[in-house]
Amino acid sequence: KxxxxxxxxxxxxxxxxxxxxxxxxxxxxxxxxxxxxQNDNAVDPALQINKIKVGQYHYLPGVIVTMANPTNINISKLKIDAKAVNDKTGETLNTKTVASGSVAPNSEFNYVIRYSKTIPAGKYHFIGTATDQKGHHWEWREPFTVKKAEKVANQPIRVRGSFEWWWLLIAILLLIILALIWWIILMKRKKDHDDEE
Known part of the structure; x- marks a missing residue:
């Protein structure tokens, strides 16, 4: 083919x-x-939005935009400027800029706009523009809805230190050996004392 x-x-x-x-x-x-x-025919890349959802991303709420390049050509030196805007208040939830990205042919990736506070329920728009090194230009104004407020996850961060069990084993063995030596010395002294009597 x-x-x-x-x-x-x-x-x-x-x-x-x-x-x-x-x-x-x-x-x-x-x-x-x-x-x-197979040939040198020019192919124009496409950059499209497949879906938008709101969820947790590294313990913070975020607008997760799944983007795709469905064409047989890579996109180089991609610059994206995007923001999430609340339709009711007109306030910008947050913005994100990518200065020099790359997208492989026939691939998909997540573009995440993180937010450090709770994202209120309501209707929003993802608004963005993108350009690449060959002058291709894309614009988006995609609506999405937050059905219930997405809160900051209260997940404690657990740091597990590495514990060397063999050090503990060596310490226990040394204590047992010292206890045995001390017991042998006491028994010998008692025997010598009994012999003297």
């Missing part, structure tokens, strides 16, 4: 080795990028 544009992919190369059950096996591999092209 013929196509215009490019198909990007890669080949992973690694040496086949037996996996050892006990111990560590190092595997070395590399990935070689491949771009397949």
């Amino acid at each position: 013929t196509f215009d544009g490019i198909v990007a992919g890669a080949v992973r190369v690694e040496r086949l080795t037996k996996n050892e059950k006990n111990g560590i096996t190092n595997k070395f591999a590399y990935v070689k990028g491949i771009v397949v092209r």
Whole structure:
């Protein structure tokens, strides 16, 4: 099947080795990028919004915009300026700018506008513009609804330190050995004392 544009992919190369059950096996591999092209016909990229939802993103509320490039060409030096605006109050929830992004052919990504407070329920618009290095231009004014207020997640951050159990085991063994030596010395003194009597 013929196509215009490019198909990007890669080949992973690694040496086949037996996996050892006990111990560590190092595997070395590399990935070689491949771009397949059938002709030099120009292809205009597209940047479209597939869906918009509001949810938690790294413990903060955010407007998660799923964008896609459904064409067989990459987008380079992408600049996006976007904001989320409350329809009722006209206030901007938050803004986000990407200065130099890249989008692979036939790919999808999340563009997230985070917010440090609770996002109130209501109707909103995602408003944005984007340009790339070849002068392509995109504009969006997409409505979305927040059905219930999205609050900041009160998730405690747990930091687990690494604990070396073998140090504890060595310490216990040393205490047992010291206790045995002390007991042997006491028994010997008692025996010597009994012999003297």
